[in-house]
Amino acid sequence: MTFAAEELQDLNLARLKAEAALTEAGIHVVTGALTPEREQAVRDAAERLTSIADRFQRAFDASPGAPILPATEPATALLRAQALAAEKLAELEEARGDAAAATSLYDKAADAWLAAGRTADLLRCLAAARYSGRDERNLDEDITRLLARLNAIDHSDQRTAGERAALESQLAYVYYHAGDSVEALLYLERARVAFRDSLVPPLPVLPEGPLGLSPEVMAYLVALQERGEHWQVGADISQLALQLEPNAENQAAFKEAAAAAGADLDEAPWDRLLAHADQDFAEAVETWRAAASKPSQIGTLAAEVADLDQIAASGLASGPERDAVLLSALDRAVQLIADAQAIKDPTLLLVIGDLVAIGERTHADLLLLVGRPQDALEAAQHGLKLLNEQRRPDVRASLLLRVVRAHLALDSPEQALQAASEGIDLVEERLRYNTSGLYTRDSRLRPWVELYQAAARCVLATGRSAHGVVYFAMLARARRITWDKQGLDLAGLEALDDERPAEPASTPKTPKTPKDAKAEDLRRRRRLAWDAALAHTSSWPPPSPAAAIVQQRLRRGEAALVYYWVGERDLAVALLTRDRVSVDIRQLTAARRDRLAECIDTLLAEGQDHFQAAQRVLRDIAEWADALLPDDPALLSADRLFVSAHGILHGFPIHALTLQGTQLGVRLPVTYLPNLSVLAEEAPPLPGPDTLILGVSQFPAHAGMLDLSGAEPALRQVADLHRDDGRRVTTLPQQTSRRYLNDLLRRPGAERYGVLHLSTHGSSVLAASPLESSLLLHDSHIDGLDIAAWRLDGAVVVATACSSGQRSLLGRSGAGRGLAGDEILGLQAGFFAAGAESVLGTLWPVSVDVAARVTHGFHHALLGGATADRALHRAIAEYRVYATGTDALSYRWTPFFLSARTRPRPFPSANPDPQETAR
Secondary structure, three states: OOOOHHHHHHHHHHHHHHHHHHHHHHHHHHOOOOOHHHHHHHHHHHHHHHHHHHHHHHHHHHOOOOOOEOOEOHHHHHHHHHHHHHHHHHHHHHHHOOHHHHHHHHHHHHHHHHHHOOHHHHHHHHHHHHHHOOOOOOOHHHHHHHHHHHHOOOOOOHHHHHHHHHHHHHHHHHHHHOOOHHHHHHHHHHHHHHHHHOOOOOOOOOOOOOOOOOHHHHHHHHOOOOOOOHHHHHHHHHHHHHHHOOOHHHHHHHHHHHHHHOOOOOOOOHHHHHHHOOHHHHHHHHHHHHHHOOOOHHHHHHHHHHHHHHHHHOOOOOOOOHHHHHHHHHHHHHHHHHHHHOOOOHHHHHHHHHHHHHHHHHHHHHHHHOOOHHHHHHHHHHHHHHOOOOOOHHHHHHHHHHHHHHHHHOOOHHHHHHHHHHHHHHHHHHHOOOOOOHHHHHHHHHHHHHHHHHHHHHHHHOOOOOHHHHHHHHHHOOOOOOOOOOOOOHHHHHHHHHHOOOOOOOOOOOOOOHHHHHHHHHHHHHHHHHHHHHOOOOOOOOOOOOHHHHHHHOOOOEEEEEEEEOOOOEEEEEEEOOOOEEEEEEEOOHHHHHHHHHHHHHHHOOOOOHHHHHHHHHHOHHHHHHHHOOOOOHHHHOOEEEEEOOHHHHHOOHHHOEEOOEEHHHHOOEEEOOOHHHHHOOOOOOOOOEEEEEEOOOOOOOOOOOOOHHHHHHHHHHHHHHHHOOOEEEEEOOOOOHHHHHHHHHOOOHHHEEEEEEEOOEEOOOOOOHHHOEEEOOOOEEEHHHHHOOOOOOOEEEEOOOOOOOOOOEOOOOOOEOOOOOOOOOHHHHHHHOOOOEEEEEOOOOOHHHHHHHHHHHHHHHOOOOOHHHHHHHHHHHHHHHOOHHHHOHHHHOOEEEEEOOOOOOOOOOOOOHHHHOO
16 A cells, blocks of 8 residues: 555644644643543543554555655654654653653653654653652763753754754753752753744744743744754743743743644644644634633642742741731631642642642741741641652652751750751752752752751750761761762863853853853853763762761861851851860851951952951951850860861951960961861872972963062972972973863873962952862963863862962852852862862962962972971961061961861972971
């Protein structure tokens, strides 16, 4: 039997009708408006499409290779029909709560999309298969796969612009499920723009804002010819917009997008498709349009939950209407839960359970706001009972947080600690480490960081060992400091390097210029390259040893000082020695907490008046000793101190605090650690036998940079010191390019450089991205990602650039103070990722002369076999002996500090100093 072209066209039209009907029926699945009738409609439409796929199979078998429509083969149409049917049924099973069935169907759809050569659809189904089962596998695999596709796209080709839109919408989807709504919104906007740019003829001006496509625009898309995967891309973008912000505009945009997705007949708009359709089909479309305009029962309940949640989250500042608003909201919450529980549809039990649990979470918030903690506790516990333990770990964790708040309000710290510990276990095992990207990890932790803080407070309130406070403090902050190079795409990094300007990218301005937009796009892609490389780091979640294990690693005379903010104004200060652990909670008033933040801002700021302003802070720094130093006498007898700061304290020079009239940095060697747990990790390799020195004195590509020619004699002296010790010294010319430096230090063999000395200017914007802290070169700059790709196993790094040791104090969005997970960001992150053992950096701008004297003393002591912290301590002591005038002020030496990822070890010198080796 053979099929004429007309018959194949009729068959294809029937396929398009069935696809449109299936897409329309499936809209109710996505929006939560699922009823038995609509569930049956999805199954009927899927069966109809499957039947048509079987007819395509027979047509293909009868006349292989016969065209159906221009550029369309029977096999492709067959696979598309099979894939779409399986995918919509998977969505249905996911909505019903059958994760196993949904995953199986998504996998089936992915196989069909792969065979049809539809990459974006394949990726979508693979991702959906993982999320439907709440799979705990690392989301970085999705990010890496999508980035690999994006990096291969040519911007100028319109069809690849459509593919870019598809891939970027999927990246937004991955970040959405990873809990990072900030990144999801960013990629959704990029997908929307790419989608617009991929269409011909050009679209009219799109509405401003990151979400959705307006109904008018989607109606216009209907009249455009099919171009690759664009119809499905439009549906994807609008669906994600609806999930991120379920407002009326995005709901309308999604409906129009879904209609367009089913209307991809060659050059035929939706109305033309209806004109060619039979009467039954046209009536079905109109019925759907009428039904879709009416709010569903579950949709109404979900909207009510969202509205009440917004009221509870607002906090409702005190005012005459506060009580009335809260009581009204409480009545609405009680009615909402009753209405939801009255729905007895067996197919919706899991959906209703989730909805009621979320409603009880909001109910508990409202009860806490009106001072009814016992009722709030019961509401949160009821919500926990309704949840399936394998679903919605995010909701379970947030309900446990409400249980903690209620117990604390009831003065039941023991019960609060039990609930907090259960919540922390859930966050650590299922929520926090599904992605290894620094930014997304931070976003995922932020909603639950209060669990860690509450647990630390409850440990003390219940009279338990102080070890528990230290444990939760270590658990909450960054614990994986280095990463291997297996996931490093050197070719990809070099391709990104070719796009980079000489000047470091500035903070985006508003409104953005085309240059700003390009720089922002490049920053985002480089940041994702960092995350993709991190995806290959092994051992997730990273270990966090108990305080007792850290104590065992401390030697006699060593002490460790740990800070942890357990509230906005409550600071835990812990001191560990080999024999004891002491913890105290310091309660700062709101005014004093603000004063501390102002002091840190002053120290980290730059400008002509920095000297006077910062010196005023340092002159009065003794005022902070009572808040930031422990009362434990063990600190007085210590001969070495490790400091693990937290939050804004990363910008405060703890070593400048006075203890019995003497500053800590003068009294004993001080090393800053990202987390005490690194003391229990395996030590890095010993530093290599060679030394690399780079001094840049002139900056023609960077306007306004001070000439550093005065540092050249000091660099020659450093080189001579290392040669005299028998080390092979490589001194790079000041015109060294970024490409040459990266090529030298990224390749195998770079590990031989055990000491790296960089003398140049620095640029630190105190942003969340390690890429935005830079060291300037003669005609370009290197940033955190450049450095992270280097091979510096065990190296000691000296970076005398201004502000080279600063760490980010803000979240990626720039809102709020403190990173939830206290991740290491800034140039330190790059050096540690590259494998460096320790980094001598600065907190604020330093003078050429002071830097020369301090670093010369540091190298001299280091080459005598000293550890890096003792070498810096000796260098500071020698500097203070000979400094006069303003050079003697603490402002000059205080910015120098040592950060390390392990206990500094004696440097392998050829001519060790007997006094050092005896320590």
